[in-house]
Amino acid sequence: MSMGDRSWSLLQYATEQAPIPMDGYTAEEAAQFKDVIRQRIVDDLKSMTGEELIELVKENAAKVVEEKAETQAATPTPVDGAKRIQDDADLIDAGIIAEMVAGLCTKSQKETFVKVITKYISHREQEQRNAEDVLFDMFASEETGLISMGKFLNGLKTTGIRRNDPRVRELMDNLKKVHKLNNYETGSSAETQHLNRETFKAVVAPNIVLIAKAFRQQFIIPDFSSFVKDIExxxxxxxxxxxxxxxxxxxxxxxxxxxxxxxxxxxxxxxxxxxxxxxxxxxxxxxxxxxxxxxxxxxxxxxxxxxxxxxxxxxxxxxxxxxxxxxxxxxxxxxxxxxxxxxxxxxxxxxxxxxxxxxxxxxxxxxxxxxxxxxxxxxxxxxxxxxxxxxxxxxxxxxxxxxxxxxxxxxxxxxxxxxxxxxxxxxxxxxxxxxxxxxxxxxxxxxxxxxxxxxxxxxxxxxxxxxxxxxxxxxxxxxxxxxxxxxxxxxxxxxxxxxxxxxxxxxxxxxxxxxxxxxxxxxxxxxxFNFHRYDNLKHLSNKKDPRKHRYETKGLSIVNLLFSAASGDVTALRRHRLSGMDITLADYDGRTALHLASSEGHLECVKFLLEQCHVPHNPKDRWGNLPVDEAENFGHSDVVEYLKSWAEKTVAAPECTPEAVTTKTEADEVSSVQRVTAATPPKPTQDITNCNQTFQELCSTSDLDRSPNSSPIPTESGSGHSSPAPSEAGSTVSIASDDKTKPGL
Structure with missing residues (x-):
């Protein structure tokens, strides 16, 4: 079992029983430790990802193990002490967490400490359970309610993770154990099994962190299938x-x-x-x-x-x-x-x-x-x-x-x-x-x-x-x-x-x-690809960067456009136009460059956008606000007057629906059509309310249903607040194969 799986119980063990003495803490303070260290770590952990927190824990491992060895050499463990120590691994891990906790604050700051850690770990375990459920729902058959492990492993392969990867050894071993227990027919493979929800969750649990990261496209090459196609x-x-x-x-x-x-x-x-x-x-x-x-x-x-x-x-x-x-x-x-x-x-x-x-x-x-x-x-x-x-x-x-x-x-x-x-x-x-x-x-x-x-x-x-x-x-x-x-x-x-x-x-x-x-x-x-050490990453390039999501590259361009409009930089807007960029692009709230320029009162930018770029004068954002409404709300009368006069000159222009920052695959649009409206963002599913992004928005099942050679990983990911937009459909990609000599599945 990994540290992430046991971290909550180990944290309790470390804070309540403190197996390794901590300098500066009396016995009374140690007893009050769990209650008094609630808040201090907030600022430190808000900026840390889960992986960074675990790395922080691991960094203290060597020091704690050395202290444990020295303590044992100096003072033999009493017989009755063994009752409260479950095993050596628990003691070491608990000591690591205790050392980490002690190292993140000074003695004068002990009044405020571990609530965030407990909240984070609880959230992490909930997220893990959610990931297992979403994975099952993504690959399970609607008819039988069972998941085909062959289909699941092929989906994992599209992300670049092979079945013989040492990091998923526990998954493959568990499959073999289940295959043996279920007395499958002689000659059948453990990978062709169909499992129910609970069995599947038990099988993937030891490796769920890696598997979830793979399907969320959080590896260094997020769209691995497209990268493979270019390499071919x-x-x-x-x-x-x-x-x-x-x-x-x-x-x-x-x-x-x-x-x-x-x-x-x-x-x-x-x-x-x-x-x-x-x-x-x-x-x-x-x-x-x-x-x-x-x-x-x-x-x-x-x-x-x-x-x-x-x-x-x-x-x-x-x-x-x-x-x-x-x-x-x-x-x-x-x-x-x-x-x-x-x-x-x-x-x-x-x-x-x-x-x-x-x-x-x-x-x-x-x-x-x-x-x-x-x-x-x-x-x-x-x-x-x-x-x-x-x-x-x-x-x-x-x-x-x-x-x-x-x-x-x-x-x-x-x-x-x-x-x-x-x-x-x-x-x-x-x-x-x-x-x-x-x-x-x-x-x-x-x-x-x-x-x-x-x-x-x-x-x-x-x-x-x-x-x-x-x-x-x-x-x-x-x-x-x-x-x-x-x-x-x-x-x-x-x-x-x-x-x-x-x-x-x-x-x-x-x-x-x-x-x-x-x-x-x-x-x-x-x-x-822009892999040359001196390829300039700050300026536009016709080379691909496989390290970025497609929506991320597009999003950066939109951010630059909107910042130029908000700051009143007409020169930058002119540069964006000359580069061939679509000036009507909007962020996920539907706010365009014209919205930003109007709300900030930059009349020259407004004139440039309407007269030179010919953008629509009446795009609505998520809340139904027009650029003229933004100018009125912030008291920019000159911009209001100009926009109204421009609207009068325009002959009944239809309302514009700006293109969203992020797009989804066609399959995502079909699966999301019932829960997305034009005016409001979708609500996250009940199982994963606390997650930053829903798994279903990152992984679509309909791709798998369409073709066995199609990737379950969408080529473009969207946030939970994006309006879905169709993308290229029907494309197939080559996938890393276990036989290692063929690019296909």
């Missing part, structure tokens, strides 16, 4: 590229098929998509270099590591026999720098380990970073690479001559370890998770394990950005503007910080040793 288009264009040839200086690499082409994507929220030959195994080669460099940084720190290897692009070939002016390899991404990094692993990180142990140790890091995906070893490539390693051995001897290695370095062991790292075998699926872990600051998105410190990832990505694609690094940084690392086996690892990791694999290479299709894919990606 880029993939197909790159597939026709037949340039380049396979590397032949390592004999085993020539056996790859030149037609092989696969792309895998994993976001920082664990959304997955793969297309092409994504399960075909290949060796890491140079893609292992940033990973071994990261391990060295994690264990030794940047000061030690960069006393042996530099940080500058070499401007030379990746296996050039050259050092910098300080007699060090230029950077860890070229062969000389990677060999030296391996020597640091051998001599400084784990000097007591044997060659076999250091190899296993390194592989364990790679597996943790990949979230348990496939990481293996290709002995044939290792032997082939070692037999054709004259240049690499020359680099090793040259560095040993210049005293580059740390003391007690065994060059033969270092070279074997370097070849072993290059010969580690993987696939696109695993490497996309590794890239996503780097995009996520060193935290694996699928297991949520913290593998590297953020400072380590920052340094690794900096080197990848400037030195990751051999002699093409400068042009790649100019055109793509993202950290990447390529390898001669045909791999290309691309990291979009705080967004996603991408791995593309195709064996044919260009003259500089980079995969031809991989480079083309990266360049087309940033041409379509």
């Amino acid at each position: 288009e880029i993939y197909c264009r790159c597939k026709t590229n037949t340039l380049g040839k396979i590397a032949d200086y390592i004999p085993q690499l020539t056996r790859y098929c030149p037609e092989s082409w696969g792309v895998s994507i994993c976001t920082v929220d664990g959304q997955r998509f793969s297309i092409g030959d994504v399960e075909e195994p290949f060796t890491l080669q140079s893609c292992s270099k940033p990973l071994t460099y990261a391990i060295a940084l994690e264990k030794l720190g940047p000061k030690v590591v960069h006393s042996y290897v530099g940080q500058e692009p070499s401007g030379r070939n990746f296996n050039e026999l050259v050092l910098d002016q300080n007699k060090k390899p230029h950077n860890p991404m070229i062969n000389a720098g990677a060999i030296l990094t391996c020597s640091l692993m051998n001599a400084l990180v784990k000097p007591d380990m044997t060659s076999a142990e250091i190899f296993d140790y390194t592989m364990s890091w790679f597996k943790r970073l990949s979230g348990g995906e496939y990481i293996g070893f290709n002995n044939a490539v290792f032997l082939s690479e070692r037999e054709a390693a004259d240049r690499n051995y020359a680099l090793g001897f040259y560095m040993r001559e210049n005293k580059c290695f740390p003391k007690r370095t065994n060059l033969k062991e270092v070279m074997d370890y370097y070849f072993q790292c290059c010969a580690m075998e993987t696939n696109c699926e695993a490497m996309s998770v590794i890239a996503a872990s780097m995009a996520n600051g060193g935290i694996c998105p699928t297991t949520e394990e913290k593998v590297f410190r953020p400072e380590v990832i920052r340094d690794v990505l900096s080197i990848m950005h400037s030195c990751g694609t051999y002699d093409y690094s400068g042009q790649f940084a100019f055109k793509v503007g993202l950290p990447a690392k390529s390898g001669v086996s045909g791999g290309m690892m691309l990291v979009i910080p705080n967004v996603m990791g991408i791995f593309a694999w195709s064996p044919p290479l260009d003259d500089l040793g980079n995969t031809v299709r991989g480079v083309q894919f990266c360049e087309e990606l940033v041409n379509m």
Whole structure:
């Protein structure tokens, strides 16, 4: 059970019994704790989301666990004390909450403290119950009153969450248990079951937070289906590229098929998509270099590591026999720098380990970073690479001559370890998770394990950005503007910080040793999306931003328009008009730019809107007010006079219904038509009155009823106070598949 599920009972336990002493509190104060700490936390928590509160709790975990261990070592727990301690997990979690509560106020502020926490936790648990009910109603059959789990899991897949995701393991395990208990027919799948409401709620309860977040489109890529469709288009264009040839200086690499082409994507929220030959195994080669460099940084720190290897692009070939002016390899991404990094692993990180142990140790890091995906070893490539390693051995001897290695370095062991790292075998699926872990600051998105410190990832990505694609690094940084690392086996690892990791694999290479299709894919990606680090996000751009909801992008434009009108900025209004923007757009209350300009008394803006933009003079807002009514209410007689004279000149213009800020899908409109009127906003459903947005407005069932390939996630979301407007209907999207080689369901 997660902390969110038990937080209310644990809070009571922490405040009433205080398992860990809190400095500055007497026994009497502790007894009164629950009643006197009602209000202080209001200001702190009003600005915090639920996730931020839980993170605040987790931040105190290490300190509390250490204090608990010290307390137990100093004072053994009495036998009767065990009666009030349910288990160690409860004690630790309760201590964390108590520490958090104590840390948010000073002793002088103890008079005002925890009402908001209790209210928040109660609301959170109610919201969880509401989410389970709404999910059931969304997917349940009207005829049988049961929910098809296959239909539900397919809907979850459209958001990017796969059935084999470690974060929904409890859901899948519960399905198997229910399948076994119900004695389903032999050969039937646990995923084809039809469950009633109570069973469904029990099955999804352990993972409801993640599932609710997925269906509410709260991941980094909210409209994942549309994003997948764009990726498929880029993939197909790159597939026709037949340039380049396979590397032949390592004999085993020539056996790859030149037609092989696969792309895998994993976001920082664990959304997955793969297309092409994504399960075909290949060796890491140079893609292992940033990973071994990261391990060295994690264990030794940047000061030690960069006393042996530099940080500058070499401007030379990746296996050039050259050092910098300080007699060090230029950077860890070229062969000389990677060999030296391996020597640091051998001599400084784990000097007591044997060659076999250091190899296993390194592989364990790679597996943790990949979230348990496939990481293996290709002995044939290792032997082939070692037999054709004259240049690499020359680099090793040259560095040993210049005293580059740390003391007690065994060059033969270092070279074997370097070849072993290059010969580690993987696939696109695993490497996309590794890239996503780097995009996520060193935290694996699928297991949520913290593998590297953020400072380590920052340094690794900096080197990848400037030195990751051999002699093409400068042009790649100019055109793509993202950290990447390529390898001669045909791999290309691309990291979009705080967004996603991408791995593309195709064996044919260009003259500089980079995969031809991989480079083309990266360049087309940033041409379509504003992922380039220097794409200006503040000004208009013809590039897509998949991180935003469609309604959010439109809403920002309307906000700018209305603020310009409210502030009387005619120049800004003129700029909006020249950009082709619809000046008649309104917010969710139906208030247009003319309403705002009239209420603020900006006559010049009113004249510009009517005379130059030709907007209707009589749009009604939600409350039935016209612009002239706004001017009268706020005493702007000159604006009133002008609007009335304009109305007299206008020949019986019909009333205008401005376009709403947000729109919904056609299915949303059908489902909402009975509860939405032209004058008043819809009331939230009884089950989820306390929620900020209703689930039904974010997820529509009719899409699923229409086609099995249709996404249950609407492409545009609206708030509970929006007037529904139809959008494009009947479109189908490609969805991430569990077989990982096909884009469809």
